[in-house]
Amino acid sequence: MIDYAVMFGFACLALAFAFNLWRLLRGPTIGDRIVALDTMVINAIALIVLNGIATNSTVTFEAALLLAMVGFIGTVAYCKFQLRGDIIE
Amino acid sequence: MIQPGLIAEILVSLLIVVGAGFALVGSWGLVRLPTLMERLHGPTKATTLGLGGILLGSVLFFQLIEGVWTAHELLVSIFLFITAPIAANMIAKVHLHETRLNRNDGIETPAGSPPAAPGPGAWATFEAPHRDTPAATSEK
Numbered sequence: 001m002i003d004y005a006v007m008f009g010f011a012c013l014a015l016a017f018a019f020n021l022w023r024l025l026r027g028p029t030i031g032d033r034i035v036a037l038d039t040m041v042i043n044a045i046a047l048i049v050l051n052g053i054a055t056n057s058t059v060t061f062e063a064a065l066l067l068a069m070v071g072f073i074g075t076v077a078y079c080k081f082q083l084r085g086d087i088i089e
Numbered sequence: 090m091i092q093p094g095l096i097a098e099i100l101v102s103l104l105i106v107v108g109a110g111f112a113l114v115g116s117w118g119l120v121r122l123p124t125l126m127e128r129l130h131g132p133t134k135a136t137t138l139g140l141g142g143i144l145l146g147s148v149l150f151f152q153l154i155e156g157v158w159t160a161h162e163l164l165v166s167i168f169l170f171i172t173a174p175i176a177a178n179m180i181a182k183v184h185l186h187e188t189r190l191n192r193n194d195g196i197e198t199p200a201g202s203p204p205a206a207p208g209p210g211a212w213a214t215f216e217a218p219h220r221d222t223p224a225a226t227s228e229k
Contacts, residue, residue, distance in 0.1 A: 065168075075179065079183050083179075
């Protein structure tokens with residue numbers, strides 16, 4: 001039963017990635033692209049965790065943890081760059 | 090008689106399905122909603138909740154079915170639930186800033202511009218310090 005649930009999850013996340021990609025390419029403002037990238041990172045974390053369930057291994061969960069941190073820092077850095085024209089003042 | 094293993098499987102499957110559904114709904118909101126201020130709602134609320142569901146399902150899967158205790162998912166979920174509002178706030182600031190600089194030509198929210206901030210300044214995005222602003226909060 002869990003296999004089917006994981007398959008359903010993979011399908012949902014793939015569709016979510018397609019939506020995010022559409023918004024990333026379409027824009028129209030910089031803020032929209034930042035939101036799309038942020039959502040893509042969150043979906044990527046979900047994909048890594050689902051892959052861990054599917055393959056029965058906890059090895060990749062460190063990658064999920066790192067991606068959560070790096071994704072947040074990337075979003076804030078991009079916003080900061082838009083607001084101030086500089087990241088570290 | 091229902092076995093405990095079956096209940097665990099049903100619980101994990103339900104959490105994964107609901108979580109993935111919420112993640113999909115959040116991304117669909119990103120496509121469907123008209124302007125950036127509305128689009129922020131989908132990823133920050135629905136997608137974060139969906140990821141929380143998947144992470145909880147993963148914790149239960151490895152604990153109840155595999156018998157392995159993993160704390161990474163809890164760390165990820167705590168971290169995401171803390172950082173998602175901050176990221177959304179930063180993106181909203183970018184939107185306000187770009188709107189003030191008229192870089193968002195013709196892209197106006199249905200509710201119109203946000204009301205003016207009280208006092209002489211504008212909403213906190215970027216502006217030069219006022220004349221009487223102290224250089225640090227310890228001064229004055």
